[in-house]
Amino acid sequence: MADIDKPRRSFLARIAALFGGLALLEAGWIATSFFGARRRASAAPDKSVELIAGPIERFEPGSVTAFGEGHFYLARLEDGGFLALHRKCTHLGCTVPWSANEQRFSCPCHGSAFDIRGDVLSAPATRALDRFAVKIDNGVVKVDTSRPIRRAVFEVEQVARA
Amino acid sequence: MPNNNNKNRVSARSLIQHARPVRVSAAALRFTHTFGLGGMALVLFLILLGTGLLMIFVYEPTSEGAYKSIVFMQDETLFGRLIRGAHYWGANLLIAVTVLHLFRVFLTGAFHGLRRSNWLVGLGMLLLILVSGFTGYLLPWDQVSYWAITVCAEMLGYLPVVGQALQRLVIGGTEIGAATILNFYALHTVVVPLLLIVLMTWHFWRVRLAGGVIVPTNLENGPASRDEYLPYRPNLVEREKAVALAVIAIVVVIASVFGAPLDDPANPGLSPNPVKAPWYFIGLQELLLHVHPLFAILVIPVTLVLALIGVAYLRFDERPTGRWFLSGRGRRMSAVAAATAVVLTTGWVLVDEFVVGADGWLPGSAPVISDGLLPFAVLTAGVITIYISLKKYFAATVGETVQAMFVLFASSYAVFTATGIWFRGAGMALVWPWQI
Numbered sequence: 001m002a003d004i005d006k007p008r009r010s011f012l013a014r015i016a017a018l019f020g021g022l023a024l025l026e027a028g029w030i031a032t033s034f035f036g037a038r039r040r041a042s043a044a045p046d047k048s049v050e051l052i053a054g055p056i057e058r059f060e061p062g063s064v065t066a067f068g069e070g071h072f073y074l075a076r077l078e079d080g081g082f083l084a085l086h087r088k089c090t091h092l093g094c095t096v097p098w099s100a101n102e103q104r105f106s107c108p109c110h111g112s113a114f115d116i117r118g119d120v121l122s123a124p125a126t127r128a129l130d131r132f133a134v135k136i137d138n139g140v141v142k143v144d145t146s147r148p149i150r151r152a153v154f155e156v157e158q159v160a161r162a
Numbered sequence: 163m164p165n166n167n168n169k170n171r172v173s174a175r176s177l178i179q180h181a182r183p184v185r186v187s188a189a190a191l192r193f194t195h196t197f198g199l200g201g202m203a204l205v206l207f208l209i210l211l212g213t214g215l216l217m218i219f220v221y222e223p224t225s226e227g228a229y230k231s232i233v234f235m236q237d238e239t240l241f242g243r244l245i246r247g248a249h250y251w252g253a254n255l256l257i258a259v260t261v262l263h264l265f266r267v268f269l270t271g272a273f274h275g276l277r278r279s280n281w282l283v284g285l286g287m288l289l290l291i292l293v294s295g296f297t298g299y300l301l302p303w304d305q306v307s308y309w310a311i312t313v314c315a316e317m318l319g320y321l322p323v324v325g326q327a328l329q330r331l332v333i334g335g336t337e338i339g340a341a342t343i344l345n346f347y348a349l350h351t352v353v354v355p356l357l358l359i360v361l362m363t364w365h366f367w368r369v370r371l372a373g374g375v376i377v378p379t380n381l382e383n384g385p386a387s388r389d390e391y392l393p394y395r396p397n398l399v400e401r402e403k404a405v406a407l408a409v410i411a412i413v414v415v416i417a418s419v420f421g422a423p424l425d426d427p428a429n430p431g432l433s434p435n436p437v438k439a440p441w442y443f444i445g446l447q448e449l450l451l452h453v454h455p456l457f458a459i460l461v462i463p464v465t466l467v468l469a470l471i472g473v474a475y476l477r478f479d480e481r482p483t484g485r486w487f488l489s490g491r492g493r494r495m496s497a498v499a500a501a502t503a504v505v506l507t508t509g510w511v512l513v514d515e516f517v518v519g520a521d522g523w524l525p526g527s528a529p530v531i532s533d534g535l536l537p538f539a540v541l542t543a544g545v546i547t548i549y550i551s552l553k554k555y556f557a558a559t560v561g562e563t564v565q566a567m568f569v570l571f572a573s574s575y576a577v578f579t580a581t582g583i584w585f586r587g588a589g590m591a592l593v594w595p596w597q598i
Contacts, residue, residue, distance in 0.1 A: 071337075109437040
């Protein structure tokens with residue numbers, strides 16, 4: 001009797017384990033999709049607004065203008081090109097203020113500094129400031145603030161020109 | 163029959179009493195053997211549970227309402243200031259006491275054999291307590307908490323491959339905001355305390371299973387004899403009561419005198435100068451000033467955590483004595499190791515600041531080599547050299563030498579922490595404490 005039952009028992013136990021495992025997988029899937037919905041909501045398309053910074057003439061070459069709402073600085077380089085720089089220091093995330101006198105962004109937290117193009121002037125930061133995509137339509141500067149673009153150093157292709 | 167009746171009453175009297183061994187070694191009862199640190203941690207946890215339970219009825223976990231609800235709690239609620247103060251100081255003390263408890267367990271050699279799994283449970287609880295401190299730190303939503311959490315979340319982002327995703331998961335987006343506060347609130351008030359209660363129960367059960375705390379052996383007479391064991395009641399219970407009341411008194415006094423700090427409301431557009439991580443992570447932030455993020459955030463901490471776990475699996479030549487520092491030689495070695503760590507770490511901080519500067523140790527090479535691989539290789543070589551010379555010079559056992567290395571690392575982290583707290587001013591420049 002017992003001998004006959006043994007394979008049947010172990011078969012049933014295996015089936016039970018299989019279904020148990022499946023149930024766990026399902027529960028895990030439900031939990032991740034639960035959190036996934038929240039993540040998508042926080043990155044909703046309505047957030048990828050194009051912020052209209054203003055007409056080109058408003059920005060002097062060699063000037064930096066802060067846009068608190070979009071969390072960026074619009075820098076107009078000496079040659080007239082535009083760069084939108086994320087205000088977050090690439091070292092540990094502090095907000096960097098622009099100092100017009102010293103012509104640099106100086107991080108108050110840990111002393112990193114960046115030039116007008118976002119390149120690192122002094123450590124501990126190792127990467128240039130993140131940037132946002134800039135578009136110039138009919139002489140109006142527009143910045144896509146949906147997501148910051150990471151970069152190692154400044155490159156000429158990053159500059160938007162009229 | 164009356165005998166049996168009595169026995170039933172004893173076992174039914176309290177589940178909690180069951181956590182104590184029936185008879186306790188007189189030598190293990192001495193305050194200086196354990197300093198009552200585990201019990202202190204439990205009392206602090208209960209204080210945190212009680213004050214926390216009150217505060218969740220007032221606190222509002224939103225970025226608009228959080229700060230206002232804290233102000234309301236402090237100014238309009240009877241005893242609100244005291245309760246928040248007790249929670250704040252209780253939490254800081256809990257972290258300190260837990261770390262000291264870990265030191266006590268390690269330095270009395272109570273992590274072998276039956277106690278090995280409990281060493282791991284204890285490490286898990288330390289991790290949870292740090293998570294609890296970290297998540298609670300953000301909740302007041304003032305400038306100090308906002309920027310400290312920003313800095314720590316950015317540290318996560320330095321992890322290779324998973325860093326960015328992990329950071330996004332923890333703060334619930336790309337920047338600290340409403341989602342972060344909800345995440346941290348749920349973790350701080352439900353997830354972490356629940357897990358802690360589960361692990362605590364397991365921890366106490368394992369202590370009981372190992373026959374209570376480790377018993378120090380008398381070197382002349384061998385293990386303590388039977389008649390040196392006393393009934394747990396009143397010998398242990400009265401001592402526990404004394405420690406518990408002392409802890410409660412200390413927390414209440416500190417909370418009423420100092421309260422809990424509250425800075426200006428969080429302002430994402432304005433970083434204060436300087437920004438420091440919570441004190442228990444300041445050592446990491448300090449390390450980050452000296453070595454490449456890959457090493458400061460990943461390689462060095464992971465190596466140390468693995469060492470903490472792995473030490474329970476080391477095979478030592480002899481059984482631990484249950485006495486502090488294992489032996490007189492162990493004590494002398496640990497003192498030498500601590501002094502070495504203080505001198506070398508201080509020297510490193512000073513040399514890095516005034517000699518090497520921002521260019522790194524090997525100007526012109528990639529930062530990951532000049533600030534990462536090179537110092538790490540030097541560090542590893544130094545640690546191995548210290549290990550070998552200590553062992554040789556003192557003709558010590560593996561146990562004693564490993565213990566000295568533990569003291570070396572702990573002292574080194576303490577120096578980094580002290581530097582970060584007291585010697586870093588504006589722009590994280592080295593200054594004297596009175597200049598901050």
